[in-house]
Amino acid sequence: MKKSLVLLLAVVLSSCAPKEVLDDITIVKSIGFDLHPKKDHITGTILFPIFINEETFKINHLTATGETAREVALELNEMTAKPIFAGKVNTIMFSQKLAEKGILETIDTLQRDPGIGRAIFLAVTKEDAKKIMTHNFELTNTDGNYFSHMIEQNEHFSNLPRLNFHTFLYAYYHNNMDAVLPYLTLKKNAVKIKGLALFKGDKMVGTVHEQQLLTFKTLIEPTKEGSYQFATRSYRGNLEVLKSKIHYKLFQKPHHHVLLEVNVKGRLNEYTKMDAGDPKVIKSIEKNIEADLEKESMKLIRKFQRLNIDPLGIGENVRARTRAFNQKEWKRDYKDLKISVDYSVEITEAGIAQ
């Protein structure tokens, strides 16, 4: 009896949790941050749907300025009829200008908010984020999910590696890794993936071109999707990646040497000559692709070494395989480390024609 009384009092005397009833909140779908001309100020833009009836709803946007993301949110809240609710945010965009100055403060505010998921997408935009977000994508962005769906489907079915808020934070807080984000730009009536934005700490230091996306993807993670366009003097073609796996090999003697072995299995999707039925031809195509990929990946790795960043997490992979790993030494030597890549490509089918 006493126990149940205590339980009853616990329910009655403690008040309700703060309510966020679905129709009484402003459901923010995307947030964009830009650099403001005023010193140390950023501009925040939010996109949120306004529901008219079950079929039709409109996307509205609001912009505010402040020194921190929290301040921007407060400013924005002063303009909306219903309190801002960040739980359904699916994309956060930073303009390149802001990204180059550093996004630590903004990221810090966002990662402290338990309402914001870790599976949402972050991106860097070539133009101002506001320009992209307020652009009138008449039919493509009717529900505020355009940006996130675009990134997501590219990660799942195309060459973009799996990147989201979680991977960003993981790489950002990692000693031997640096973060990357998708790099977007505005085309006439769409947003396009232009490549990857490379980060050093919280500052953007470079990009990866969209043609190098697949190479990057095969170097960073095992994957089951992607397509690779290849060309030589005599033919052109496309390889659809069915399976790709990466292995690390370390050589300590005579000097440090990291070998990245990548196994790619694929299907010939497009080929401008008609002799793909011949195993010898297939072999030569495989050889060509291997050489191409190795050349490109070496280009990428050289670039990373030059920028002294490690978006592939080579340092982490080496640490995991090295007893008594010396952080400082690694940092010092990374720039001049010998890294080589060995691709082995296997074409398992050549389409239903052969």
Place this chain on the structure above:
Amino acid sequence: MNFLKSILTAKSAQKGSKETSLDTNILWEETGISDWKTGYIQTLINLERFDQEVLPFLQKNQSLSISEMFQQLPITNKKWCKNPDNQTINELILQGNIALVKRSSKDMIFVPIRKEQSLRQISVPEVEFSVIGPKEGFIEDIDTNLLLIQKRLPTSSLQIDFLEIGTRTKSKVAILYLKDVADEENVNTMKQRLSEIEYDHILDSSYLVQMIEDNKMSIFPQFIDTERPDRVVAALVEGKVAFLTNGSPHGTYGPVSLVEFFAAFDDYFLSWHIASLFRIMRIFAVIFSIFATPLYVAVITYHPELIPDDLMSTLTTSRTDIPFPPVLEALFLELTIELLREAGARLPTKVGQTIGIVGGIVIGTASVDAGLTSNVLLILVALSALASFTTPVYRMSNSIRIVRFPMIILSGIWGLLSVALGLMTILTHLLALTSLGRPYLAPIYPPRIKDWKDSFIRLPFFTQKERPKQLRVKEKEKINWWKKRDIDEFD
């Protein structure tokens, strides 16, 4: 004051007098034959039989003394009482005996010539109707009900013990079990609990069920009552203890576990695949029925981030015009459904159906149109009401519908946190619950994996080699007909 005193003395006088007087309903009549007198209550006696069987015998043998008469009277089960007191006379006459007295003696002969009550026909069980399988249901007469069971169990190990419960109604209760199967502890517990009942009127077995439950404060029933004699027989054979009450068309048995409440008896008539599917479906329905509306309330009120993007617009627009918070909205709809059910249950069948249709369609659509409830919630509430009716045991399906209400209120207070809290409360309660002292949540906890064969699934009969462990039966194996024999081994 004097008036009060007189009442008090009258009362104490009443209490003090132990001498009971003769029932004033008893009719004392002279037969006109020699000096025989009869005493009886007219409504209880088959006078025709008395006139045809007893009176002619008296006429023929006028000279016999009372003891000779007792010996020679060609009627079975008669009683001979030497100088009976008023209480025995009352009792015996109320049981349907006719008292024969010779004026010269104080001894009495009691001749049982009871008027046979015309009984209700054995009819199809209404609540536990099954498409295939037997269609006999219990009726209100305990002797017929016992016949229905004994007919199916012609074995000497079926033990039937009789009790009389109810200080005024003196209801006849029969405890049934198989001597060589049922655990004695179960039997004794059942017997003890039944015989300890002190209540003036027992009109139905439901009275007894509520009085002998292990936890009388629990919302969950701890015995199954069924109107199917075959179900009782199955329970008896399994090693359970059952009882029948005179005047009640239900047999009750225990100990039972939670999963048995979701097993319809038709499951045994259907093939095991289908039966298993139905059982899993029913359990899913129960979970849905308890948690659908609370989860809706919790998510809409506190956790909008859990709603998938594609549902967002539907849910938001369906709620925009509604002035109430989701809790009140949900409670309002749930109460409406309960009202419909209650109205349907109180009205005769034909009117009840109309009420159901009118209420369901008209009130449902009208309340959505009027902007009082959202149509998504309407679907959820209707579905969960429907799901709660899939529970085959009526008592359990009621409990499940009631459990939902505190869950909705809780979910309106603390969201998902309190839904989890409510779930934990229910689970701990179920864990603590026992039926005739046996764990209620078995075979899930304590885990009796062998018993899972006939719990939330039903595997084919050849796998059901053993009786449930939790019943602690004396004979663990069911009959071993599955043992293969060659054709020439048969007689």
